[in-house]
Amino acid sequence: MKTPIHTNIPFIVTKKISNANGFLLPSTLYNEIKTLAKIPIKGFYLHEVPESTDYNFKVFKNAFVNDKLTIQTQLVRKNSDSYLVNIMVTKQKNKLNHQETICSALFSFPIEKSHFKENKTAC
Template sequence: MNTNTYTNVPFIVTKKISNANGFLLPSTLYDTVKDIAAIPVKGFYLQEVPEFTDYKFKMHKNAFVKDKLTIQAQLVKQTANGYLVNILVTKPKNTLNHHERVCSALFNFPVDNVQINESKTAC
């Protein structure tokens, strides 16, 4: 397995997805992060990626209208029971080449039993 399975997705905060004060709505960020978390594990499933079985989601800082965020998703661990995908959402800081963490998350996707059974019979 390639443990460096990852993706970077740009995300811009707009008025449409923020509250009246210009803060990004956490529920919108969660929905986006949830969708992006499935990208690194798509190649391990024969069918659609199943719904994750467990997750942790934490907001560290606020994001505001016009902030340019980067959502990074990386497959960090494969176990007999599933795949762990780590998410890090960052935004550029004023100082050169520095980013501050806006959000972090960890998603656990279950192993697809059909795929395992077919792999064993194919051998």
């Protein structure tokens, strides 16, 4: 089965992952996207995907209880020493299909020969 290079994952903000004021906890959002960042590159490794070696995480807006978010993951580049995975978290702003960006992130995962699966169809 081929690994998806781009995915959209739904995510609903609940009371359990919010603070007393109903705001989504940034640490919870970070942990979720850190886990999901591995999806586009899973097929390139023989074993578990190693931890990211570098990341950039920016929060633009708050998310609240009952917000329906979409976490988009995308493999954007393969360098000689790493894969770069871009993440964007959005929510629908209104009924006109406008998306509001909640946060974005860029994760770098190392290419180590001991972890890497030779795949001629890879990027």
